[in-house]
Amino acid sequence: MIKTIIEEGKNVLEKDPATRSLFEAIFFSPGLRAIIAHKIAHSLYEKEHFTMARWVSYRSRKKTGIEIHPGAKIGKRVFIDHGMGVVIGETAVVGDDVTIYHGVTLGGVGTQKGVKRHPTIGNNVMIGAGAKVLGPINVGDNSKIGANSVVLEDVPENSTAVGAPARIIKKHGQNFIYAI
Numbered sequence: 001m002i003k004t005i006i007e008e009g010k011n012v013l014e015k016d017p018a019t020r021s022l023f024e025a026i027f028f029s030p031g032l033r034a035i036i037a038h039k040i041a042h043s044l045y046e047k048e049h050f051t052m053a054r055w056v057s058y059r060s061r062k063k064t065g066i067e068i069h070p071g072a073k074i075g076k077r078v079f080i081d082h083g084m085g086v087v088i089g090e091t092a093v094v095g096d097d098v099t100i101y102h103g104v105t106l107g108g109v110g111t112q113k114g115v116k117r118h119p120t121i122g123n124n125v126m127i128g129a130g131a132k133v134l135g136p137i138n139v140g141d142n143s144k145i146g147a148n149s150v151v152l153e154d155v156p157e158n159s160t161a162v163g164a165p166a167r168i169i170k171k172h173g174q175n176f177i178y179a180i
Helices: 002-015 022-028 030-046 050-064
Strands: 105-107 132-134 159-162 167-171 174-179
Touching: 002 022, 002 030, 022 030, 030 050
Parallel strands: 105 132
Antiparallel strands: 159 167, 167 174
16 A cells, blocks of 8 residues: 555656645645445445445545445546545546546445446546536547537547537647537
């Protein structure tokens, strides 16, 4: 766990220009605190200690303002910048090297139990402040979601999606616009 905390702290130090030291990243980054708490809660959740997992998640939310359901799967080096108001739902999957800004929701649609209700985010994705990514959709690797966008359908890899509802404005280095 110490090795993971140091790796995640170095990631914060690299991605946050306001963070001046590894010590500061580890002890004062709410995003990192939420990620570490989530790793503990997720481990408990996988062992079917659901109440204890929810308790760890709840305590983390109170301290950081970031709500990550213990069932969510979070990759390595996920950077949550500022973090206040971030919500990640139970069946969400977040890949490696993802950047999430404040006010982002990776939310579900529907209330059915036992089905995938939340998005799957690929590797190296950036999700802008206030964006809402809703439903069992996929956001491909190396994509960007603009601030305050509402994404309701799949986003191909290497794309940029903006607007409400979101539309693709860039793919594979070529500019074009089409509705999602």
